Amino acid sequence: MSQLQEDRRRIIKTLVLAGFGIHLVGCSSEPVPLPEKSTETKPIEPEILVEEIEEKTTSNNVVYLTKEDEQFDSLATYFNKFTQKNPSIIALVSNTEGVAEAIAYAKELNMPVSVKSGGHSFEQFSSNNGGLVINLSLLNTIEWKEAEEVEIGPACLLKELYDELLPKQRILPAGSCGTVGVGGLTLGGGYGFFARKYGLTCDNLVGVTFVDGNGKIHELSGNNELLWALRGGGNGNFGVATSFRFKTHPAPNHFxxxxxxxxxxxxxxxxxxxxxxxxxxxxxxxxxxxxxxxxxxxxxxxxxxxxxxxxxxxxxxxxxxxxxxxxxxxxxxxxxxxxxxxxxxxxxxxxxxxxxxxxxxxxxxxxxxxxxxxxxxxxxxxxxxxxxxxxxxxxxxxxxxxxxxxxxxxxxxxxxxxxxxxxxxxxxxxxxxxxxxxxxxxxxxxxxxxxxxPSIGFKDWESAYFGENYERLQAIKQTYDSDNTFRYPQSVKLPE
Ligand SMILES: Cc1cc2nc3c(=O)[nH]c(=O)nc-3n(C[C@H](O)[C@H](O)[C@H](O)COP(=O)(O)OP(=O)(O)OC[C@H]3O[C@@H](n4cnc5c(N)ncnc54)[C@H](O)[C@@H]3O)c2cc1C
CATH class of the missing domain: 3.40.462.20 (Vanillyl-alcohol Oxidase; Chain A, domain 3)
Structure with missing residues (x-):
């Protein structure tokens, strides 16, 4: 590893240990024991993995962590302790390019990829057993754009969103729980106190930066088929949203x-x-x-x-x-x-x-x-x-x-x-x-x-979640994640 790579890795590790961007873990008072390895995907031998990963740490955009890294367990901790999973690699990315690199790497290893923003999935569909998890914790900024629009990182938590918007007298209809991530919430719909007035969170989405499952980066806006899919059907199905652009509304003067x-x-x-x-x-x-x-x-x-x-x-x-x-x-x-x-x-x-x-x-x-x-x-x-x-x-x-x-x-x-x-x-x-x-x-x-x-026990989950839109989502899956790299028990499947 070059000096630059070592420095980069050390800096990101320091940020992680300091709790920067890793909100849930910062609140935890006890370590979460990881369960036994599952046979869902055969994990690569740890020794080989560590060597390969050392070689792979070649850019400023992503750091790969394995169980040998002391902060791995913290990053693999999720809100629901009951559905804890056991991934082999965590790719801690610092930008959109890092996501594209992590997807390419997972493809080389033939590993399934999951993506974590706020880590609140009931069934922990943002993790996996034996695969690679793209951890977006460092992508949590909020930036104001023209026309009272905001650009928000997927790992921004709802409490951070409200803290930024409300003092400026603006509101985005979102959920009520403070530690839910904007990423998962928006891609599955997003519902709360203001939805009956201003629509779901995904209805206020005007643009997305997205890395698809084939590793290609897209700037989405307007009438776009992939953007249509991401408004309600986007949770870990087609790739990774690295930034969201939303319209905002005037905040009320009382609640x-x-x-x-x-x-x-x-x-x-x-x-x-x-x-x-x-x-x-x-x-x-x-x-x-x-x-x-x-x-x-x-x-x-x-x-x-x-x-x-x-x-x-x-x-x-x-x-x-x-x-x-x-x-x-x-x-x-x-x-x-x-x-x-x-x-x-x-x-x-x-x-x-x-x-x-x-x-x-x-x-x-x-x-x-x-x-x-x-x-x-x-x-x-x-x-x-x-x-x-x-x-x-x-x-x-x-x-x-x-x-x-x-x-x-x-x-x-x-x-x-x-x-x-x-x-x-x-x-x-x-x-x-x-x-x-x-x-x-x-x-x-x-x-x-x-x-x-979600519930792992739902029968006919395809129609339960997506109604008549499921087949259209499958066609989009075929175009943007043709190898089914992004997969979990209830992810949109490739058409048969
Ligand atoms: C305590 C609690 C309160 C809740 N309250 C509400 C509420 O008020 N309103 C409401 O609508 N929902 C609510 N939810 C449900 C919540 O919307 C979902 O759990 C949501 O998916 C969580 O998003 P996350 O980013 O925190 O979770 P994660 O576990 O990180 O992600 C959830 C799913 O989205 C995918 N995903 C996350 N980020 C990305 C990304 N950037 N690109 C592609 N895929 C991504 C993951 O792969 C996973 O499938 C609540 C959940 C909990 C646990």
């Missing part, structure tokens, strides 16, 4: 909430509350978001808004107040401060979460909801959440420009469960109930699912 709570629910009361919630949520204006969150026997209903409170909002709160045990409301003119309340846990944890279907009305789930609610109220810690959807998300202009398919629905639901290390019995109970509920929804015909809330 206010009402929170209703009810405790000790049995199935009947939970059902009455859910039906009442559906009836009212349907009428909410576009600046409102609401979530029905049933955690075992405890219910929280959240309703937020950021414009003038409408009579429909008041009607909903009044109707639900009669049925709940408590209600609190707050108008918050510190929007940045208000959003921080929803950032959630910021260090790696054990969990199983998944989409539980998109719905148009309560009648979509009427056939199975009693059984679902019975399971939830009898399992403390198992969470069934339904969120309002619709509004601007269903604008025809967004539909045409994106592969994101599920725009006509009014609700998006999810299942969640969390446990600590060593709580195997609790975990197993959650997983059993989880699977049973997924089966109930599937048999009831609730089959459309959100790609950013």
């Amino acid at each position: 206010s909430y009402t929170r209703l709570k009810a405790k000790q629910l049995d199935r009947e009361r939970a059902r009455t509350l859910l039906e009442t919630w559906f009836e009212n949520a349907h009428q909410l204006p576009e600046d409102c978001f609401s979530a029905f969150v049933l955690n075992g026997k405890s219910l929280t209903i959240l309703i937020t808004h950021f414009e003038t409170a409408s009579p429909k909002l008041k009607e909903m709160v009044d109707g639900l107040t009669e049925l709940c045990d408590s209600v609190t409301s707050k108008r918050n003119s510190d929007v940045a401060g208000a959003l921080k309340n929803y950032y959630g846990i910021q260090h790696p944890i054990y969990f199983k979460n998944a989409s539980a279907g998109y719905y148009s009305t309560f009648s979509d789930i009427e056939g199975c909801i009693d059984e679902v609610l019975e399971k939830v109220v009898s399992t403390p810690g198992l969470i069934y959440q339904v969120n309002t959807f619709g509004g601007a998300i269903n604008k025809p202009e967004y539909t045409e420009k994106s592969s994101y398919p599920h725009r006509s629905y009014h609700y998006l639901s999810e299942l969640q469960s969390y446990w600590n290390e060593g709580q195997d019995a609790k975990r197993d109970r959650y997983l059993t109930e989880f699977e049973a509920i997924q089966h109930l929804f599937y048999e009831n015909g609730n089959r459309a699912q959100y790609r950013n809330y």
Whole structure:
């Protein structure tokens, strides 16, 4: 290795050790043990790998790390400890060219490639067993462009995004969790408090710098087939997005909430509350978001808004107040401060979460909801959440420009469960109930699912995530990743 290469490698290692750009790891209080090697892809002998990699460290654009490197484990740590994987090589890139070099190298080694931005994939589709992971942690900058557009690195976290935009009185509709990465969020859709007013995160995407699976660099904008695919169907399927350009919107001057709570629910009361919630949520204006969150026997209903409170909002709160045990409301003119309340846990944890279907009305789930609610109220810690959807998300202009398919629905639901290390019995109970509920929804015909809330257990995941757009995505895969270099259990497959 030349002096220059050694210096380069040392500098990047120092940045990594200092926590620069590696946000999740910085929050972790304990090391994450890596599981046994899997046979998914046969790893290359470590000795040979180290030698080859030393030779390969020939540019300023990428550093290859193996298990011999002390910071490898930190970089291989993800938000979900339950789905931890065991890659052979991490390519820590510092720019777009580094991504192209890493793809070429993986092709030489005939290794599958995964790509990590914020590392929040429920199923850890941003890692693999025995392959190469392109780690984008160092690509996390935000730069203002003309016309109030911003250029954002894929590993920029949502809390960093809000910290930059809100003081400048601008907003990008994105998710609520502070440590989710812009990369994965945008490429799978991107949904949160502002989506019913301004669309999904991917609907606000005007340009992308992209390295395809064949190693070619593209500057995408306008009406482009690959850009269409990246708006909702882009998670690790065709290559790597190294930079996103978004339009922004004026930030609101307040962000206010009402929170209703009810405790000790049995199935009947939970059902009455859910039906009442559906009836009212349907009428909410576009600046409102609401979530029905049933955690075992405890219910929280959240309703937020950021414009003038409408009579429909008041009607909903009044109707639900009669049925709940408590209600609190707050108008918050510190929007940045208000959003921080929803950032959630910021260090790696054990969990199983998944989409539980998109719905148009309560009648979509009427056939199975009693059984679902019975399971939830009898399992403390198992969470069934339904969120309002619709509004601007269903604008025809967004539909045409994106592969994101599920725009006509009014609700998006999810299942969640969390446990600590060593709580195997609790975990197993959650997983059993989880699977049973997924089966109930599937048999009831609730089959459309959100790609950013994936589950390895989804049957027919191709149509569940991508609807009628799957075949078109396969054709794009053929053009831009013809060797299927980017692959994981639920990646878009090459056409047969
Ligand atoms: C606690 C928590 C809260 C969440 N809250 C929300 C929410 O409010 N709204 C919402 O819509 N979603 C939410 N999600 C889901 C989230 O959108 C997805 O998990 C998202 O894919 C995470 O992106 P990431 O970059 O952090 O993850 P990663 O694990 O890095 O990536 C996720 C997927 O995208 C691919 N990918 C990432 N970056 C790139 C890139 N640059 N180029 C190509 N492919 C890439 C990966 O290969 C992987 O398949 C939440 C998830 C968690 C765990």
